[in-house]
Every structure is written in C-alpha cells, then in structure tokens.
Amino acid sequence: xxxxxxxxxxxxxLLVSFVILLTGMLIIGTWVGRQIEIGVINRTGAVTxxxxxxxxxxxxxxxxxxxQLDAEHLTSLGSxxxxxxxxxxxxxxxVWGPDGRILYSSxxxxxxxxxxxxxxxxxxxxxxxxxxxxDLTEAENEYxxxxxxxxxxxxxxxxxxxxxxxxxxxEFYQTTDDLEREVAxxxxxxxxxxxxxTVIMYVILAGLVGRASNLIVAQERDLRDxxxxxxxxxxxxxxxxxxxxxxxxxxxxxxxxFLRRLSADLHDGPGQDLGLxxxxxxxxxxxxxxxxxxxxxxxxxxxxxxxxQTALQSALADLRAISAGLRLPELETLSPAExxxxxxxxxxxxxxxxxxxxxxGAPRAAPMPAxxxxxxxxxxxxxxxxRHATYAAQSVRIWGEAGQLHAEVxxxxxxxxxxxxxxxxxxxxxxxxxxVEVLGGMFSVETALGHGTRVSVMIxxxxxxxxx
Numbered sequence: 001x002x003x004x005x006x007x008x009x010x011x012x013x014l015l016v017s018f019v020i021l022l023t024g025m026l027i028i029g030t031w032v033g034r035q036i037e038i039g040v041i042n043r044t045g046a047v048t049x050x051x052x053x054x055x056x057x058x059x060x061x062x063x064x065x066x067x068q069l070d071a072e073h074l075t076s077l078g079s080x081x082x083x084x085x086x087x088x089x090x091x092x093x094x095v096w097g098p099d100g101r102i103l104y105s106s107x108x109x110x111x112x113x114x115x116x117x118x119x120x121x122x123x124x125x126x127x128x129x130x131x132x133x134x135d136l137t138e139a140e141n142e143y144x145x146x147x148x149x150x151x152x153x154x155x156x157x158x159x160x161x162x163x164x165x166x167x168x169x170x171e172f173y174q175t176t177d178d179l180e181r182e183v184a185x186x187x188x189x190x191x192x193x194x195x196x197x198t199v200i201m202y203v204i205l206a207g208l209v210g211r212a213s214n215l216i217v218a219q220e221r222d223l224r225d226x227x228x229x230x231x232x233x234x235x236x237x238x239x240x241x242x243x244x245x246x247x248x249x250x251x252x253x254x255x256x257x258f259l260r261r262l263s264a265d266l267h268d269g270p271g272q273d274l275g276l277x278x279x280x281x282x283x284x285x286x287x288x289x290x291x292x293x294x295x296x297x298x299x300x301x302x303x304x305x306x307x308x309q310t311a312l313q314s315a316l317a318d319l320r321a322i323s324a325g326l327r328l329p330e331l332e333t334l335s336p337a338e339x340x341x342x343x344x345x346x347x348x349x350x351x352x353x354x355x356x357x358x359x360x361g362a363p364r365a366a367p368m369p370a371x372x373x374x375x376x377x378x379x380x381x382x383x384x385x386x387r388h389a390t391y392a393a394q395s396v397r398i399w400g401e402a403g404q405l406h407a408e409v410x411x412x413x414x415x416x417x418x419x420x421x422x423x424x425x426x427x428x429x430x431x432x433x434x435x436v437e438v439l440g441g442m443f444s445v446e447t448a449l450g451h452g453t454r455v456s457v458m459i460x461x462x463x464x465x466x467x468x
Contacts, residue, residue: 014206025198032194033187041131041152091151092144092173095158096121103168107143115140124155124169131155133176144173152176331371336405337362339371340398343378351386356395363400363461370405370459373435380432381409381455389413389453403461410454415447432457 095104100121101114118138120130134153136145144151151173157166331339337359344355366374378396385394392413399406433443436457447453 013209017205017209018202021198021202025194029187029191029194032190033183036186036190037183041133042129090172091148091175094140094171096124096169096171098125098168102140110140110143113140120153120155121169121171124157124171125166127157127166129154129156134173148173148175150176331375332368334371335362335364336366336371336374336400337398339375340378340396340407343375344382344396347379347382347386353386353391353394355382356393358395358397360397360399361401362398363405366405366459366461369439370461373439373441373457373459374405374407376435377407377432377455377457378409380428384428385409385411385413385453388416392452400461405459405461406457407459408454408456410452412452415449415451415453417447417449429455 093104093106094102094110097103099114100117101112102110105111115138117125120132123130131152131154133150134141135150136148152175154172154174156170156172158168158170159166331342334342340359340362341357344357347353348355382394382396385392389411392411394409394411397408397410429445432455436443436459439459441457441459444456445453446456
C-alpha cells in the first residue's frame with residue numbers, strides 16, 4: 001500500500017487501469033465464452049432436432065389416436081437408431097408422452113415407466129426446442145450415468161405431419177466431445193480478440209497518460225522554478241519594505257530632532273537679538289518720552305519708539321510661540337499612555353477645555369518614532385477639532401492590541417464632507433496620514449455633516465529605535 005502511494009499519479013493511474021482492464025477482459029471473455037457455448041449447444045440441438053423429427057415423426061402417427069406404440073413401431077424405431085447416421089450421433093433416445101410416461105427408449109427397461117414432468121419437458125410440450133449440458137442427475141438417467149459423466153440433452157416436440165399437433169416429445173443425448181472442441185476453438189478466438197483489444201486500449205491509454213504525465217511534470221518543474229524565483233523576489237521585497245519602514249522611522253525621529261534644533265536656534269539666535277533690541281528700544285523710548293521734536297509725518301520721536309517697541313514685542317511673542325510649537329516635550333522616558341496624557345493636558349492648558357481621556361491596556365513601552373507619531377497625531381487632531389468644532393465635546397481613547405498601538409480622537413462637532421478636505425495646511429489630515437503610514441500603520445477618518453468626526457490610527461510597535 002505504501003509503495004503504491006509513493007508512485008506518481010500517472011503510474012498509479014496506469015496500474016489501476018491495468019487491473020480494471022484485466023478484470024473487464026476476464027469478465028467479458030468468460031461471458032462471451034459462455035454465450036458461445038450456449039449458442040453452440042442450442043444450434044447443435046436444433047439441427048439434430050430437425051433430423052430426429054424428419055426420421056422419427058412418420059413412425060409416431062398412431063400417437064394421435066392412442067397413448068402407446070405397437071411392437072412394429074418400436075422395432076422400426078430401434079432399427080432406425082441403430083442402422084442410420086442419426087443413430088451414430090445420438091447415444092441415447094427417449095419418446096415422452098404428455099403424461100410423463102416413456103413411450104420409447106433406447107434402454108428398453110425404461111419403456112412404460114412414468115416420471116415427473118420436468119421444466120424442460122414442459123417447455124418441449126409447449127413447442128420449444130431446449131438443449132443444455134446435463135450432469136445426468138435425474139432419475140430417468142440411470143442408464144446414461146453408468147457410461148458418461150455428462151451429455152448434451154435435447155428436448156424437441158414431435159408433431160403429427162400435416163396438423164402441427166404435438167403428440168409427444170423426443171429426448172436425445174449426444175456426447176460433448178465435438179461440442180467441446182468447437183466451443184474451445186470459438187472461445188480461444190474470442191479470448192484472442194478480447195485480449196488484443198484490451199492490450200491495444202491499454203497501450204493507447206498508457207501513451208496518452210504518459211504524454212500528459214510528462215507535460216504535467218514539465219509544467220510542475222517550471223512552476224517550481226517560478227515559485228522559487230517569486231519566493232526570492234518576495235524575500236527581497238520584504239527586506240526592502242523593512243528597510244523603507246526603518247528609514248521612515250529614522251526620518252520621523254530625525255525630523256523631530258531637526259525641529260528641536262531649529263526651535264533652539266530661533267530661541268537662542270533671533271529671539272535673543274529681538275529681546276536685546278526690545279530692551280534698548282525701551283530705554284530709548286523712556287529717554288525720548290519728553291522729546292517734543294516731531295518726525296516728518298507729525299509724530300513725536302517717543303511715539304515712533306513706542307510703535308517700534310510694540311512691533312518688536314509682537315515679533316518676539318510670535319517667535320517664541322513658533323519655537324515652542326516646533327519643540328516636542330521630552331518623550332524618551334514616557335510610556336505611550338503618558339505621551340497621550342501629556343498631549344491632552346497640554347491642549348487643555350492652551351485652550352481651557354476639558355478632554356475625556358480613556359486609556360485601556362496601552363503598552364508599557366514603544367519605540368521613539370511611535371511615540372512621536374502618537375503625540376503629533378493627538379496634537380493635530382485635537383487642534384483641528386478646536387478650530388472646526390469649537391467648544392464641542394472631545395474625547396481621546398488609547399489602547400494596545402497584538403503588538404499595535406491604537407488611538408482614537410472624536411468630537412461632537414458639526415462634521416464635514418471628507419472630499420472637501422484640502423491637502424494643504426500645517427500637517428492636517430494628510431500630514432497625520434503620512435506620519436502614520438510611513439511607520440506601516442493605518443489611518444482613517446469617519447465623519448458626516450451633523451454627526452461629528454472620529455480620527456482613528458493604528459501604529460505598529462516594531463518601529464526602529466533611533467540612536468545617536
């Protein structure tokens with residue numbers, strides 16, 4: 001069984017088909033041989049029955065008026081069966097009456113005896129000629145059993161000439177020697193035909209299956225090579241994808257560092273210079289406050305100094321605000337939950353509003369790019385809600401799941417059509433989407449007019465850490 005399973009499908013098919021064809025050949029050959037035997041027996045019986053009827057019927061005319069044969073007819077029948085070619089072909093002969101009594105027999109001891117009417121005898125009285133090979137087991141075959149093991153037994157109706165009335169049935173026996181030779185020759189020929197046809201079918205089938213198997217093997221080999229190539233390309237693609245994600249994660253952190261440095265440079269450079277200039281302007285403004293000299297436009301020098309002082313104060317405030325917006329708080333030591341809380345509390349401090357914060361199973365740690373993206377996303381989403389849904393209730397939910405950080409910002413504002421969102425502006429929805437997706441995350445916005453807005457993100461926690 002295990003050997004069969006290890007064979008290829010083509011060989012399994014050929015083996016099974018060989019067994020099926022061989023079994024079919026044996027069944028068909030046996031059936032054909034049997035039909036040939038039956039046909040030869042029936043033909044032999046029918047031909048012999050014609051001879052018997054032509055020779056014996058004239059001696060049985062009296063049976064139309066009486067139920068027994070006289071001595072003269074009995075003698076005539078005995079002479080006919082012993083001295084003619086018919087007698088040479090028939091080894092035993094009986095004439096049956098309608099009541100099952102033997103009117104004549106080549107064995108005189110049976111004449112006059114009565115036996116039960118068999119089915120074959122009944123068929124003959126019904127007008128049919130019936131022939132078969134008998135094993136001589138019936139009671140009336142006691143004489144035949146002593147000399148032969150089996151004989152061809154034929155029952156033929158005997159009719160009165162000119163009327164067609166069946167008055168008796170002849171039963172005669174022939175040896176099977178000639179029959180067996182004829183049947184054997186016919187069966188041998190049939191076996192040769194069936195065997196040759198089976199071999200031809202098997203050879204054709206084997207050829208077709210062989211060609212199909214070779215084609216399948218070749219295609220399988222090509223497919224295996226292509227799968228190997230695709231696997232190699234997939235591996236390379238995964239490596240490139242991983243490198244892109246790592247590069248994106250590094251870029252996220254490096255951008256924040258750049259913004260931090262830019263914030264420091266603005267604070268320590270132009271900010272300090274503006275501060276110094278403002279101090280000097282204030283001193284000069286105090287000195288010239290009582291100066292009555294007017295400028296070309298009719299203003300006093302003190303008024304001009306006050307105007308410059310106000311402009312410098314406004315510029316310094318804007319510069320400090322820009323610097324503060326560029327700079328992130330220190331996130332390295334914070335967990336994702338603490339990062340979310342820092343962003344929410346900073347928003348509450350600036351706007352004076354209250355945000356419902358829910359933290360459910362957030363991870364204890366996350367790579368720096370993930371924390372930066374979380375902070376910026378919350379910062380921008382809350383600011384967008386403040387700008388477009390002022391004083392509407394806002395909520396933030398943070399949770400972790402299977403190595404992923406999830407965040408959701410929702411408001412009860414008036415909502416908007418997503419198609420109307422402009423890709424321009426400070427970060428905005430497009431900026432948040434880009435920040436999330438460069439780390440391999442997912443970003444989505446659910447909104448409709450009159451139904452508020454919900455911003456959802458998923459950030460994978462395998463983002464690359466950045467080291468100095």
